[in-house]
Amino acid sequence: MFAGAQISLYPMTDDFVGVITSSLAALDPWRDRLRIETDDISTLIVGPPEILFPALRDLYVAAASTRHHVVLRCTLSRGCPGEPDDAICSTNALANPEEPLKDRQNAAIAQVAAASETGETARAQFSLYVMGGGDHMAEIYGCIEFLKNSGCFDRAKNFCTRVIGDAGPVFTTLEQAFCRFGPPEGHVTMDLTVSANSPSITG
Protein backbone atom coordinates (compact mmCIF):
# COMPACT_ATOMS: atom_id res chain seq x y z
CA MET A 1 0.00 0.00 0.00
CA PHE A 2 1.07 3.53 -0.68
CA ALA A 3 -0.45 6.44 1.24
CA GLY A 4 0.32 10.07 1.78
CA ALA A 5 -0.48 13.62 0.80
CA GLN A 6 0.62 16.56 -1.26
CA ILE A 7 0.24 19.50 1.12
CA SER A 8 0.65 23.28 0.94
CA LEU A 9 0.41 25.99 3.55
CA TYR A 10 -0.86 29.38 2.36
CA PRO A 11 -0.31 32.23 4.88
CA MET A 12 -2.02 35.41 3.65
CA THR A 13 0.77 37.72 4.82
CA ASP A 14 3.89 39.39 3.40
CA ASP A 15 5.86 37.16 5.81
CA PHE A 16 4.48 33.93 4.31
CA VAL A 17 7.95 32.36 4.13
CA GLY A 18 8.51 32.96 7.86
CA VAL A 19 5.12 31.50 8.81
CA ILE A 20 5.71 28.41 6.65
CA THR A 21 9.22 27.69 7.93
CA SER A 22 8.31 28.22 11.60
CA SER A 23 5.17 26.04 11.28
CA LEU A 24 7.09 23.16 9.67
CA ALA A 25 8.91 22.58 12.98
CA ALA A 26 5.62 21.08 14.20
CA LEU A 27 6.30 18.09 11.92
CA ASP A 28 9.59 17.25 13.69
CA PRO A 29 8.13 14.74 16.22
CA TRP A 30 6.58 12.80 13.32
CA ARG A 31 9.48 12.82 10.86
CA ASP A 32 10.83 9.35 11.68
CA ARG A 33 7.48 7.85 10.62
CA LEU A 34 7.11 9.94 7.44
CA ARG A 35 9.03 10.65 4.23
CA ILE A 36 8.92 14.33 3.23
CA GLU A 37 9.92 16.01 -0.08
CA THR A 38 9.28 19.64 -1.08
CA ASP A 39 9.05 21.58 -4.36
CA ASP A 40 7.68 25.03 -5.26
CA ILE A 41 4.00 23.92 -5.37
CA SER A 42 3.61 21.39 -2.57
CA THR A 43 5.25 19.09 -0.05
CA LEU A 44 4.86 15.34 -0.40
CA ILE A 45 4.35 13.49 2.89
CA VAL A 46 4.38 9.70 2.61
CA GLY A 47 3.18 7.63 5.56
CA PRO A 48 0.21 5.81 7.12
CA PRO A 49 -3.03 7.72 7.87
CA GLU A 50 -2.73 7.32 11.67
CA ILE A 51 0.56 9.30 11.56
CA LEU A 52 -0.34 11.62 8.68
CA PHE A 53 -3.49 13.16 10.19
CA PRO A 54 -2.00 13.98 13.63
CA ALA A 55 1.05 15.44 11.85
CA LEU A 56 -1.22 17.63 9.67
CA ARG A 57 -3.16 18.66 12.79
CA ASP A 58 0.05 19.81 14.51
CA LEU A 59 1.19 21.67 11.39
CA TYR A 60 -2.19 23.39 11.12
CA VAL A 61 -2.26 24.34 14.83
CA ALA A 62 1.26 25.83 14.61
CA ALA A 63 0.31 27.90 11.55
CA ALA A 64 -3.05 29.00 13.02
CA SER A 65 -1.34 30.10 16.25
CA THR A 66 0.49 32.85 14.31
CA ARG A 67 -3.00 34.49 14.10
CA HIS A 68 -2.51 35.17 10.40
CA HIS A 69 -5.18 34.01 7.95
CA VAL A 70 -3.65 30.67 6.93
CA VAL A 71 -5.00 27.86 4.77
CA LEU A 72 -3.71 24.27 4.78
CA ARG A 73 -4.43 22.44 1.53
CA CYS A 74 -4.00 18.67 1.16
CA THR A 75 -4.48 16.12 -1.59
CA LEU A 76 -4.54 12.80 0.31
CA SER A 77 -4.44 9.36 -1.28
CA ARG A 78 -4.31 5.72 -0.24
CA GLY A 79 -4.10 2.63 -2.40
CA CYS A 80 -3.54 4.36 -5.76
CA PRO A 81 -2.95 1.49 -8.25
CA GLY A 82 -0.24 3.57 -9.95
CA GLU A 83 1.94 3.81 -6.82
CA PRO A 84 4.33 1.10 -5.53
CA ASP A 85 3.94 -0.57 -2.11
CA ASP A 86 6.01 1.17 0.54
CA ALA A 87 6.81 -0.30 3.98
CA ILE A 88 6.59 3.14 5.65
CA CYS A 89 2.86 3.19 4.78
CA SER A 90 1.89 -0.09 6.44
CA THR A 91 -1.16 0.49 8.61
CA ASN A 92 -3.80 -1.17 10.73
CA ALA A 93 -6.04 1.89 10.65
CA LEU A 94 -8.22 0.89 7.69
CA ALA A 95 -11.66 -0.60 8.28
CA ASN A 96 -12.66 -4.18 7.63
CA PRO A 97 -15.02 -4.07 4.61
CA GLU A 98 -16.98 -7.01 6.06
CA GLU A 99 -17.91 -4.80 9.00
CA PRO A 100 -21.38 -3.25 8.54
CA LEU A 101 -21.51 0.47 7.77
CA LYS A 102 -23.33 1.15 11.06
CA ASP A 103 -20.50 -0.39 13.13
CA ARG A 104 -17.88 1.57 11.21
CA GLN A 105 -19.86 4.79 11.77
CA ASN A 106 -20.11 4.10 15.53
CA ALA A 107 -16.40 3.30 15.83
CA ALA A 108 -15.56 6.55 13.99
CA ILE A 109 -17.83 8.59 16.30
CA ALA A 110 -16.14 7.05 19.37
CA GLN A 111 -12.68 8.05 18.05
CA VAL A 112 -13.78 11.66 17.50
CA ALA A 113 -15.28 11.82 21.02
CA ALA A 114 -11.92 10.67 22.45
CA ALA A 115 -9.82 13.29 20.57
CA SER A 116 -7.90 15.84 22.67
CA GLU A 117 -8.56 19.54 22.09
CA THR A 118 -5.81 21.84 20.78
CA GLY A 119 -7.24 25.31 21.51
CA GLU A 120 -7.32 26.25 17.80
CA THR A 121 -10.52 26.26 15.73
CA ALA A 122 -10.42 24.54 12.34
CA ARG A 123 -12.91 25.32 9.57
CA ALA A 124 -12.51 22.60 6.98
CA GLN A 125 -14.14 21.41 3.80
CA PHE A 126 -13.35 18.26 1.92
CA SER A 127 -14.39 15.85 -0.80
CA LEU A 128 -13.87 12.11 -0.38
CA TYR A 129 -13.46 10.03 -3.54
CA VAL A 130 -13.80 6.25 -3.62
CA MET A 131 -12.55 4.88 -6.95
CA GLY A 132 -12.98 1.58 -8.74
CA GLY A 133 -15.80 -0.98 -8.72
CA GLY A 134 -18.54 -1.37 -6.15
CA ASP A 135 -21.10 1.21 -5.11
CA HIS A 136 -18.86 4.18 -4.37
CA MET A 137 -21.80 6.45 -3.57
CA ALA A 138 -23.02 4.05 -0.81
CA GLU A 139 -19.68 4.52 0.97
CA ILE A 140 -19.83 8.30 0.44
CA TYR A 141 -23.37 8.52 1.83
CA GLY A 142 -22.32 6.30 4.76
CA CYS A 143 -19.48 8.67 5.46
CA ILE A 144 -21.76 11.71 5.26
CA GLU A 145 -24.08 10.08 7.83
CA PHE A 146 -21.07 9.60 10.16
CA LEU A 147 -20.09 13.25 9.64
CA LYS A 148 -23.57 14.44 10.58
CA ASN A 149 -23.22 12.58 13.90
CA SER A 150 -19.54 13.42 14.50
CA GLY A 151 -20.11 16.62 16.48
CA CYS A 152 -18.02 18.50 13.85
CA PHE A 153 -20.57 18.67 11.02
CA ASP A 154 -21.17 22.18 9.69
CA ARG A 155 -23.04 21.76 6.39
CA ALA A 156 -23.05 20.15 2.97
CA LYS A 157 -21.98 22.26 0.02
CA ASN A 158 -21.89 21.41 -3.66
CA PHE A 159 -19.02 18.96 -4.25
CA CYS A 160 -17.88 18.92 -0.61
CA THR A 161 -18.78 18.86 3.09
CA ARG A 162 -17.85 21.44 5.72
CA VAL A 163 -16.76 20.49 9.24
CA ILE A 164 -15.92 22.83 12.09
CA GLY A 165 -14.62 22.60 15.63
CA ASP A 166 -11.46 22.38 17.64
CA ALA A 167 -8.62 21.13 15.40
CA GLY A 168 -8.27 17.99 17.57
CA PRO A 169 -11.70 16.46 16.87
CA VAL A 170 -11.80 17.98 13.35
CA PHE A 171 -8.60 16.21 12.20
CA THR A 172 -9.77 12.98 13.88
CA THR A 173 -13.06 13.32 11.98
CA LEU A 174 -11.11 13.71 8.72
CA GLU A 175 -8.91 10.70 9.54
CA GLN A 176 -11.95 8.55 10.30
CA ALA A 177 -13.65 9.61 7.06
CA PHE A 178 -10.50 8.70 5.10
CA CYS A 179 -9.90 5.33 6.81
CA ARG A 180 -13.30 3.80 7.58
CA PHE A 181 -15.14 4.32 4.28
CA GLY A 182 -14.17 2.74 0.99
CA PRO A 183 -12.48 -0.68 0.87
CA PRO A 184 -9.08 -1.03 2.64
CA GLU A 185 -7.48 -2.34 -0.55
CA GLY A 186 -9.26 0.32 -2.65
CA HIS A 187 -8.15 3.67 -4.04
CA VAL A 188 -9.49 6.45 -1.83
CA THR A 189 -8.55 10.13 -2.05
CA MET A 190 -9.46 13.29 -0.18
CA ASP A 191 -9.34 16.89 -1.38
CA LEU A 192 -9.05 18.92 1.85
CA THR A 193 -8.96 22.63 2.75
CA VAL A 194 -8.58 23.84 6.37
CA SER A 195 -8.86 27.56 7.05
CA ALA A 196 -7.73 29.55 10.11
CA ASN A 197 -8.40 33.15 11.14
CA SER A 198 -10.33 34.18 8.03
CA PRO A 199 -11.53 37.80 8.21
CA SER A 200 -14.70 36.83 6.34
CA ILE A 201 -16.25 34.28 8.68
CA THR A 202 -19.88 33.98 7.67
CA GLY A 203 -21.04 31.52 10.29
Add this chain to the structure above:
Amino acid sequence: MFAGAQISLYPMTDDFVGVITSSLAALDPWRDRLRIETDDISTLIVGPPEILFPALRDLYVAAASTRHHVVLRCTLSRGCPGEPDDAICSTNALANPEEPLKDRQNAAIAQVAAASETGETARAQFSLYVMGGGDHMAEIYGCIEFLKNSGCFDRAKNFCTRVIGDAGPVFTTLEQAFCRFGPPEGHVTMDLTVSANSPSITG
Protein backbone atom coordinates in the same frame (compact mmCIF):
# COMPACT_ATOMS: atom_id res chain seq x y z
CA MET B 1 -25.83 17.24 -15.59
CA PHE B 2 -24.34 19.38 -12.87
CA ALA B 3 -20.87 20.83 -13.21
CA GLY B 4 -18.80 23.47 -11.52
CA ALA B 5 -16.07 24.17 -9.03
CA GLN B 6 -15.34 25.29 -5.51
CA ILE B 7 -12.49 27.78 -5.94
CA SER B 8 -10.26 29.85 -3.67
CA LEU B 9 -7.60 32.45 -4.39
CA TYR B 10 -4.72 32.66 -1.91
CA PRO B 11 -2.57 35.81 -2.29
CA MET B 12 0.49 35.59 -0.02
CA THR B 13 0.41 39.27 0.97
CA ASP B 14 -0.97 41.47 3.77
CA ASP B 15 -3.25 42.97 1.09
CA PHE B 16 -4.85 39.62 0.24
CA VAL B 17 -8.38 41.08 0.38
CA GLY B 18 -7.44 43.78 -2.16
CA VAL B 19 -5.87 41.25 -4.54
CA ILE B 20 -8.90 38.94 -4.32
CA THR B 21 -11.50 41.65 -4.88
CA SER B 22 -9.62 43.26 -7.80
CA SER B 23 -9.02 39.87 -9.46
CA LEU B 24 -12.68 38.86 -9.23
CA ALA B 25 -13.53 41.57 -11.77
CA ALA B 26 -11.98 39.24 -14.37
CA LEU B 27 -15.03 37.00 -13.96
CA ASP B 28 -17.45 39.76 -15.04
CA PRO B 29 -17.53 38.87 -18.78
CA TRP B 30 -18.47 35.28 -17.86
CA ARG B 31 -21.07 35.94 -15.16
CA ASP B 32 -24.17 35.56 -17.37
CA ARG B 33 -23.11 31.95 -18.13
CA LEU B 34 -22.21 31.05 -14.51
CA ARG B 35 -23.85 30.98 -11.07
CA ILE B 36 -21.53 32.21 -8.31
CA GLU B 37 -21.86 31.95 -4.50
CA THR B 38 -19.19 32.81 -1.89
CA ASP B 39 -18.51 31.86 1.72
CA ASP B 40 -15.43 32.18 3.97
CA ILE B 41 -13.68 29.06 2.59
CA SER B 42 -14.45 29.03 -1.13
CA THR B 43 -16.53 30.35 -4.00
CA LEU B 44 -18.89 28.01 -5.84
CA ILE B 45 -19.00 28.50 -9.60
CA VAL B 46 -21.66 26.48 -11.41
CA GLY B 47 -21.52 26.21 -15.20
CA PRO B 48 -20.31 24.14 -18.15
CA PRO B 49 -16.59 23.29 -18.51
CA GLU B 50 -16.15 25.33 -21.72
CA ILE B 51 -17.11 28.49 -19.77
CA LEU B 52 -15.62 27.49 -16.42
CA PHE B 53 -12.02 26.94 -17.57
CA PRO B 54 -11.66 30.21 -19.56
CA ALA B 55 -13.21 32.06 -16.59
CA LEU B 56 -10.69 30.45 -14.22
CA ARG B 57 -7.88 31.31 -16.63
CA ASP B 58 -8.91 34.99 -16.65
CA LEU B 59 -9.19 35.03 -12.84
CA TYR B 60 -5.74 33.46 -12.53
CA VAL B 61 -4.15 35.87 -15.03
CA ALA B 62 -5.64 38.88 -13.20
CA ALA B 63 -4.31 37.63 -9.85
CA ALA B 64 -0.88 36.71 -11.26
CA SER B 65 -0.53 40.13 -12.88
CA THR B 66 -0.40 41.72 -9.39
CA ARG B 67 3.07 40.07 -9.18
CA HIS B 68 2.30 38.75 -5.71
CA HIS B 69 2.77 35.06 -5.00
CA VAL B 70 -0.80 33.87 -5.59
CA VAL B 71 -2.31 30.38 -5.68
CA LEU B 72 -5.63 29.47 -7.29
CA ARG B 73 -7.17 26.31 -5.84
CA CYS B 74 -10.11 24.51 -7.47
CA THR B 75 -12.19 21.43 -6.73
CA LEU B 76 -13.93 20.75 -10.04
CA SER B 77 -16.72 18.24 -10.59
CA ARG B 78 -19.02 17.07 -13.35
CA GLY B 79 -21.79 14.49 -13.21
CA CYS B 80 -21.82 13.94 -9.44
CA PRO B 81 -24.78 11.58 -8.82
CA GLY B 82 -25.66 13.54 -5.68
CA GLU B 83 -26.25 16.82 -7.55
CA PRO B 84 -29.43 17.77 -9.46
CA ASP B 85 -29.45 18.49 -13.21
CA ASP B 86 -29.09 22.19 -13.93
CA ALA B 87 -29.80 23.87 -17.29
CA ILE B 88 -26.91 26.34 -16.85
CA CYS B 89 -24.50 23.34 -17.03
CA SER B 90 -25.64 21.94 -20.37
CA THR B 91 -22.63 21.35 -22.56
CA ASN B 92 -21.40 19.85 -25.81
CA ALA B 93 -17.79 19.82 -24.61
CA LEU B 94 -17.68 16.25 -23.30
CA ALA B 95 -16.17 13.50 -25.42
CA ASN B 96 -18.06 10.69 -27.08
CA PRO B 97 -17.09 7.53 -25.14
CA GLU B 98 -17.37 5.49 -28.38
CA GLU B 99 -14.50 7.54 -29.78
CA PRO B 100 -11.16 5.71 -29.42
CA LEU B 101 -8.73 7.06 -26.83
CA LYS B 102 -6.22 7.95 -29.57
CA ASP B 103 -8.72 10.20 -31.38
CA ARG B 104 -9.66 11.92 -28.13
CA GLN B 105 -5.98 12.50 -27.35
CA ASN B 106 -5.36 14.01 -30.81
CA ALA B 107 -8.39 16.30 -30.56
CA ALA B 108 -7.21 17.49 -27.14
CA ILE B 109 -3.70 18.22 -28.46
CA ALA B 110 -5.16 20.25 -31.36
CA GLN B 111 -7.21 22.37 -28.92
CA VAL B 112 -4.13 23.14 -26.80
CA ALA B 113 -2.14 24.09 -29.92
CA ALA B 114 -4.89 26.56 -30.88
CA ALA B 115 -5.02 28.28 -27.45
CA SER B 116 -4.11 31.99 -27.31
CA GLU B 117 -1.29 33.08 -25.00
CA THR B 118 -1.94 35.41 -22.05
CA GLY B 119 1.57 36.56 -21.12
CA GLU B 120 1.38 34.99 -17.65
CA THR B 121 3.09 31.71 -16.74
CA ALA B 122 1.03 29.10 -14.89
CA ARG B 123 2.61 26.32 -12.84
CA ALA B 124 -0.14 23.83 -12.10
CA GLN B 125 -0.59 20.43 -10.58
CA PHE B 126 -3.74 18.37 -10.56
CA SER B 127 -5.31 15.00 -9.91
CA LEU B 128 -8.10 13.71 -12.13
CA TYR B 129 -10.56 11.25 -10.59
CA VAL B 130 -12.92 9.07 -12.63
CA MET B 131 -15.52 7.44 -10.38
CA GLY B 132 -17.89 4.52 -10.83
CA GLY B 133 -17.67 1.38 -12.90
CA GLY B 134 -15.41 0.72 -15.87
CA ASP B 135 -11.64 0.81 -15.93
CA HIS B 136 -11.01 4.20 -14.37
CA MET B 137 -7.22 3.77 -14.51
CA ALA B 138 -7.33 3.22 -18.33
CA GLU B 139 -8.90 6.68 -18.70
CA ILE B 140 -6.35 8.19 -16.28
CA TYR B 141 -3.41 6.63 -18.15
CA GLY B 142 -4.94 7.81 -21.46
CA CYS B 143 -5.13 11.31 -20.04
CA ILE B 144 -1.53 11.17 -18.83
CA GLU B 145 -0.41 10.17 -22.33
CA PHE B 146 -2.25 13.21 -23.74
CA LEU B 147 -0.59 15.43 -21.12
CA LYS B 148 2.86 14.17 -22.09
CA ASN B 149 2.16 15.27 -25.69
CA SER B 150 0.33 18.50 -24.83
CA GLY B 151 3.37 20.78 -24.83
CA CYS B 152 2.56 21.73 -21.20
CA PHE B 153 3.75 18.56 -19.44
CA ASP B 154 6.22 19.20 -16.64
CA ARG B 155 6.46 15.95 -14.65
CA ALA B 156 4.54 13.30 -12.75
CA LYS B 157 4.50 13.49 -8.97
CA ASN B 158 2.97 11.15 -6.44
CA PHE B 159 -0.84 11.57 -6.58
CA CYS B 160 -0.75 14.27 -9.26
CA THR B 161 0.73 15.62 -12.50
CA ARG B 162 2.48 18.95 -13.02
CA VAL B 163 1.91 21.11 -16.10
CA ILE B 164 3.62 24.38 -16.94
CA GLY B 165 3.44 27.03 -19.63
CA ASP B 166 1.57 30.16 -20.58
CA ALA B 167 -1.78 30.27 -18.76
CA GLY B 168 -3.65 30.08 -22.13
CA PRO B 169 -2.46 26.61 -23.19
CA VAL B 170 -2.22 25.42 -19.56
CA PHE B 171 -5.92 26.09 -18.81
CA THR B 172 -6.89 24.58 -22.19
CA THR B 173 -4.84 21.49 -21.26
CA LEU B 174 -6.71 21.26 -17.95
CA GLU B 175 -10.09 21.69 -19.70
CA GLN B 176 -9.27 18.96 -22.21
CA ALA B 177 -8.14 16.60 -19.43
CA PHE B 178 -11.41 17.23 -17.58
CA CYS B 179 -13.71 16.87 -20.62
CA ARG B 180 -12.21 14.19 -22.89
CA PHE B 181 -11.38 11.44 -20.40
CA GLY B 182 -13.92 9.53 -18.35
CA PRO B 183 -17.44 8.92 -19.68
CA PRO B 184 -19.62 12.00 -20.46
CA GLU B 185 -22.38 10.70 -18.19
CA GLY B 186 -19.84 9.69 -15.51
CA HIS B 187 -18.70 11.39 -12.34
CA VAL B 188 -15.33 13.06 -12.94
CA THR B 189 -13.54 15.42 -10.55
CA MET B 190 -10.30 17.40 -10.59
CA ASP B 191 -8.24 18.65 -7.65
CA LEU B 192 -6.28 21.58 -9.10
CA THR B 193 -3.61 23.99 -7.82
CA VAL B 194 -2.16 26.79 -10.00
CA SER B 195 0.72 28.83 -8.62
CA ALA B 196 2.04 32.24 -9.75
CA ASN B 197 5.20 34.13 -8.81
CA SER B 198 6.47 31.66 -6.21
CA PRO B 199 9.80 32.77 -4.70
CA SER B 200 10.88 29.12 -4.49
CA ILE B 201 10.79 28.02 -8.11
CA THR B 202 12.85 24.86 -8.31
CA GLY B 203 12.64 24.20 -12.04
